[in-house]
Amino acid sequence: MNTAPSHVAVASIRGTGTGATRVLGAISLALLVWLVVSALFLTPADVVQGDSVRIMYVHVPAAWVAYLAFITTAVASGCSLVRRHRTLGFDRVAGASAEVGVLFMGMALVTGSLWGRLTWGTFWQWDPRLTTTLFLFITYVGYLAVRQVDVDPQQRARRSAVIALLAVLEIPLVHFSVVLWRSLHQEASVLNADGDVRLDDLMLFTLFSGVVAFTLVFAWLVIHRQRLTALADTERVIGLDSAIAVRRAEVAR
Amino acid sequence: MKDLGFIVASWALTLGSVGLLALVTIRRARELSSRVPDERKPWV
């Protein structure tokens, strides 16, 4: 049964892009290309760590974006609870930012443990920063799982906002308790415990441009994904309306 | 270059997965966009 109403004809297939997002996308792509070239070929190897320092240029920006995403989610969730007339808009931003954040945090964890294997000799260490990051990751996977459950958008907004704000309470407590927990143990002997890197100008600049590039990519993804959620919500309403219209027409006949 | 596998894997995984997400987002947006009239897209 084809339920497409007539007014769909005027819909363009431009997707969720606009002039501004295209410019944003082009700039981020250019920066990413520069980042890859500079990080892999132009920058020197580190005195202590050697070439493994090249993982830093992708790991640190990814971790930065991951935390930025969760701050964005928390702020947007707070706004969606307070500003009642714009709840759904803020909720979509919160959801989109959490989706992108989970991806970046997963990548930060993976690249971090690859880097850790090279510098520490182990993939994983139960140090406070890593453990807190892992718990943050799991928490937001749960947040996304709740968003997947099909309920009324208003209710979904309220519920997920509360979960996001509870995560803000949870993370400092997790961090603090892991710090306290680990302080009782002797540190496992590692090749280079602090992983200190001395950065020259080009390395610092590359790292900085990595942070900027990833932040722009994050912005691009969040803009598109929150518009995508809006599209999906609207599409569902239209589908429902037209189904009702078709049914009415059948009854009237 | 020493540890080439680790370095390449880090970069490929990160950029690959981010690229994949971008691609999926654009394709899904195109698909949905054709079924929603322009006046209901605030950004158009």
Added chain:
Amino acid sequence: MKSIIVVARKDLRIEGRSRTLLARVVPFALLVLVLFAVALDSEPLILRASAGLVWMAILFATMLVVQRSFEIETSDAALDSVLSCTSSPSRVYFGKALATFVQLFALATLLVLCSVVLYGSRVDGDGLVLLVTVMLTATAGLSLVGTLYGVVVARLNGRDSLLPLLSLPVLAPLLIGAARATEAAFGSQTIDMSNGWAWTALLAVYAVVFGSAGAVAFAPLAQGDS
């Protein structure tokens, strides 16, 4: 205060009639303790891990108790009737948390006794005071957080799997704190009594923080479609 106790008594009376805790949760928790011992298969290792294992079993049991606590509310939209009976939804929250706390504390007592019998843990005078304090604060935290996340998922499909996914990461600090403090109470060499008391303080802070959060968040979550 009175309505808190009324809600708690209602939940406990339902438990008294249906005996879910006795029939399902207690056997489950005991089974977990036995299975841990079988899996580790080394007596010194089990003794060393006993505090953590006891709290892992309580953590799993918390999931069951909280699920049960909201199972009785979601059938026949009972939560709406309970909410309409009291002036403030936060009293319903504290009432349900109190009922959960009573059940979990009883379970914790039983499991610690079992740990003494099965794992060979030992407690002396000072340790006993610490142990009881830890059990009180940790189960209070468990029931407050559990009840809060119980209401978060109460009206969702697939809540059985969402509850552990959402609440276990939040309960992790409680697990760390309770396990370390219990280890101190069991007289381990790696952690002394003063450290145990420090952990207990953290547990208390945790219960207060999440109790206040729950009191605020319960009302918007408990109400259905508005």
